[in-house]
Amino acid sequence: MPAPTAHPLPTLAxxxxxxxxxxxxxxxLSARANVWxxxxxxxxxxxxxxxxxxxxxxxxxxxxxxxxxxxxxxAVFDVPDEVSQRWAPVAVSRGAVVVxxxxxxxxxxxxxxxxxxxxxxxxxxRPKGIVSNANxxxxxxxxxxxxxxxxxxxxxxxxxxxQSVSGTGRFGVDLLHHQIARVAEDRTLGSRPGxxxxxxxDELGPFPAPLVLNVVPFTGLLADAGWSTEELKLRDESRxxxxxxxxxxxxxxxxxxxxxxxxxxxxxxxxxxVTADGARAVLRDAPGVILVDDPANAEFPMPIDAVGTxxxxxxxxxRSLDDPRAIDFFVTGDNLRKGSALNVAxxxxxxxxxxxxx
Numbered sequence: 001m002p003a004p005t006a007h008p009l010p011t012l013a014x015x016x017x018x019x020x021x022x023x024x025x026x027x028x029l030s031a032r033a034n035v036w037x038x039x040x041x042x043x044x045x046x047x048x049x050x051x052x053x054x055x056x057x058x059x060x061x062x063x064x065x066x067x068x069x070x071x072x073x074x075a076v077f078d079v080p081d082e083v084s085q086r087w088a089p090v091a092v093s094r095g096a097v098v099v100x101x102x103x104x105x106x107x108x109x110x111x112x113x114x115x116x117x118x119x120x121x122x123x124x125x126r127p128k129g130i131v132s133n134a135n136x137x138x139x140x141x142x143x144x145x146x147x148x149x150x151x152x153x154x155x156x157x158x159x160x161x162x163q164s165v166s167g168t169g170r171f172g173v174d175l176l177h178h179q180i181a182r183v184a185e186d187r188t189l190g191s192r193p194g195x196x197x198x199x200x201x202d203e204l205g206p207f208p209a210p211l212v213l214n215v216v217p218f219t220g221l222l223a224d225a226g227w228s229t230e231e232l233k234l235r236d237e238s239r240x241x242x243x244x245x246x247x248x249x250x251x252x253x254x255x256x257x258x259x260x261x262x263x264x265x266x267x268x269x270x271x272x273x274v275t276a277d278g279a280r281a282v283l284r285d286a287p288g289v290i291l292v293d294d295p296a297n298a299e300f301p302m303p304i305d306a307v308g309t310x311x312x313x314x315x316x317x318x319r320s321l322d323d324p325r326a327i328d329f330f331v332t333g334d335n336l337r338k339g340s341a342l343n344v345a346x347x348x349x350x351x352x353x354x355x356x357x358x
Contacts, residue, residue, distance in 0.1 A: 009037035010352050011071055013096065015087065016078035017041035017061055018050055020170050021101060024341040025078060026054040032345060035352045042068055069094040073355055074348045077101055078340070092129035099131050099347045101340055106132040106237060113240045115139065116346045117288045118146040123350045131347055134241060135233040136339030137161050137253070141264040141331045142241055143338070144314045147286040148279060148327075149242055153271030155325075156248040159234055160265040163219050164258040164303065167335055168206045173259055175205040179212035180257075189213060211257045219253040228253055261303025262339055263332035273324045276317045283314050288338065293317050301332045310338055 012029075016022045022043075029039065034055070041052055041061045048063035062068055064087060069075060075096040077084050084104040091098050105111040105128070112122035113132045123131055134142065140161075145154065165172035183189050183199050190196055190213045200210040209216045220230030235249035284291050292301045293315035301313035312333040320326035333339055 009035065010073035010355050011038040011040070012036045012348065012352075013040040013042055013069060013072040013075040013091070014054075014078070015042040015064060015075060015091075016083075016101075017052055017054075018043045018047040019078055020166060020173075021078040021336055021340040023052070024336045025076065025345060026052055028337070028341055028345050030055050032349075035349055035356075038071075040068065040072065066090050066094060069096050072096040074099060074351050076344050076348055078344070088130055097126065097129055097131070097351050099133065099344050099351070101133045101344050103135065103233070104132075105130050106134065106233075107240065108132075113237060114347050114350075115142055115146075115241055115343060116350060117143050117286075118241055119243070120350055123347060124354065131351070133340070133344050133347065134237050135230070136167055136335040137163055137230065137262045137264065138234055138237045138241070139339045139343055140262045140312060140333040140335065141266055142238060143288040143312045144283060144286065144329070144331050145238070145266070145268065146242060147282050147289070148268065148270070148274075149244075151278075151282050152274045152325075154242065154244065154247065154268060155271050156269040157234075157238065157250070158267040159249065159251040161219070161230070161234070161251065161253045162215075162256045162258070162263040162265075163230075163253060164256065164261050164335060165207075165211060166260045167219075167262065171205055172207070175203065175207070176211050176257055176259065178203065179210060183212050207255060211255060214257065216255040217252065219255050258303050260307045260334055260336060261332055262335040263301070263303060263330065265328070265330050267320070267326060267328050269323065269326045271325070274319065274327050276319045276327065279317050279327050279329070283317075288312060289314055291315065301330055303332050303334075306332045307334050308337070309334060310342055312338065 042064045045063040050061040051058045069091040075091045077100045081102045081104040084102040088098045110127045111130045165176045220228040230253040231251040234251040239247045290311040300315040306313045314331045316330040318328045
């Protein structure tokens with residue numbers, strides 16, 4: 001009997017390889033199990049020719065074009081919404097399955113919104129040839145919410161996010177460091193109205209106010225009735241991922257002077273009674289979660305510890321003082337890893353395994 005024919009490993013394209021998330025993706029590809037054959041790094045024409053180390057070798061970035069997707073099995077997109085809207089259909093038309101990290105297709109009912117720890121089976125239902133990755137703040141908390149929902153039946157979420165500047169890309173990180181340098185020598189700053197604004201000047205970049213010595217209670221763009229687009233994403237994407245179209249969600253999104261790591265303070269109301277110890281037992285065994293919950297010894301989840309790691313760090317678990325069906329907790333995670341590149345890599349690997357099994 002002849003030996004079974006070995007199928008070649010699928011080809012992966014990384015579009016947006018020179019961005020902050022694209023660089024993290026290359027690091028992950030070098031560290032994770034190798035399920036890929038050829039890897040192509042794509043970017044805008046101005047970035048073509050750059051060399052990036054990926055999976056142990058220096059790869060040359062190619063300019064994106066329709067032909068660049070020929071022969072590609074899976075294409076991961078780490079690019080802005082409008083770029084995904086333009087190029088994702090092109091990649092699909094050339095035979096690739098697109099895993100998109102932008103918001104362009106998340107709420108399209110024909111595009112699954114996948115978190116492998118929660119709804120991995122949805123990855124096979126892709127009538128448009130596209131699978132979406134969730135918002136980075138949603139991903140910071142949804143892997144902790146989902147196992148609690150399965151145990152107790154989620155009814156309502158009240159959320160406050162604390163989002164780092166890397167969520168806006170490399171420019172946001174550079175701007176925060178620049179603002180820190182501007183105020184570092186004046187220890188009186190922050191004690192008089194407007195003094196930080198005056199010290200920082202007009203160098204605000206994508207932010208509506210200075211970040212150094214400050215928090216800004218607004219992220220995203222202004223939407224209807226005073227809500228921001230980031231706040232609406234927390235509601236809409238949580239509903240879609242959990243399959244709870246009527247889930248009550250109220251969110252306030254805040255930008256904080258942290259380089260990397262999005263955090264969320266969560267008040268979750270369930271359909272049945274829940275205790276802090278019961279929630280800890282659920283989360284201790286939950287995939288993608290690390291429990292850090294010993295406040296008596298100053299052990300609680302913080303971005304300075306979660307940065308560079310893959311799990312969602314969860315702690316400060318308390319049962320509500322007023323409702324035995326509700327708990328409060330704090331969750332943080334690296335928004336560039338599980339919040340972006342890692343979840344994309346996990347989705348792409350699921351598709352690769354499906355392709356190999358055919």
